[in-house]
Amino acid sequence: MDDNAFDTLMTSVDQPLVVVTTAAEGERAGCLVGFHAQSSIDSEHYCVWLSKANHTYRMALRAKHFAVHFLTDGDLELAEVFGTQCSAETDKFADLAVDTDETGVPLLRSAPNRIVLERIAALDDGGDHVCMTTRVVSAHSAGPFTPLRVSDADGLEPGHPAQARAVRP
DSSP states (O other): OOHHHHHHHHHHHOOBOEEEEEEETTEEEEEEEOOEEEEETTTTEEEEEEETTSHHHHHHTTOSEEEEEEOBTTOHHHHHHHHHSOTTTSOTTTTSOEEEOTTSOEEETTOOOEEEEEEEEEEOOSSSEEEEEEEEEEEEOOSOOOBOBGGGGTTOOOSSOTTOOOSOO
8 A cells, every 4th residue: 555645545535623621520621632523423423533642531531421512713722732741730710611411521712613422332442542422412513614634733732652652541
């Protein structure tokens, strides 16, 4: 296989970025995510793939609910907060206006385009990310927007390299 061909295809797709937040046992976590997609129309399902290197992944194994915040082209600073720091070492929510919904999930006020999800299943196929299959509990839209895309954030340094897998989730 030509490794460059796969990279070229994925770069051309230029996925929109989202911030996934969750909470479990009184602890909050969140991360920047580029792998996500609607996975069913009726009923409404959504999948997010979380890096095994990420603290949010370890929290997601204990959490039942998540929020996916769709970032706009003006949300690069928010992407930087959730994409370049580790939740295990830093409270990413400390300087942000955050509400908590009835499921306990942190909701970012500055990112009103979002869905709240309930985990149905987790699929670990051996790669560096795990798929969380979810059911949509609620959705909120502030109206049409231009998404922040992977290419818009290419200067951000990830908080963990993809190869830094958790020894114990």
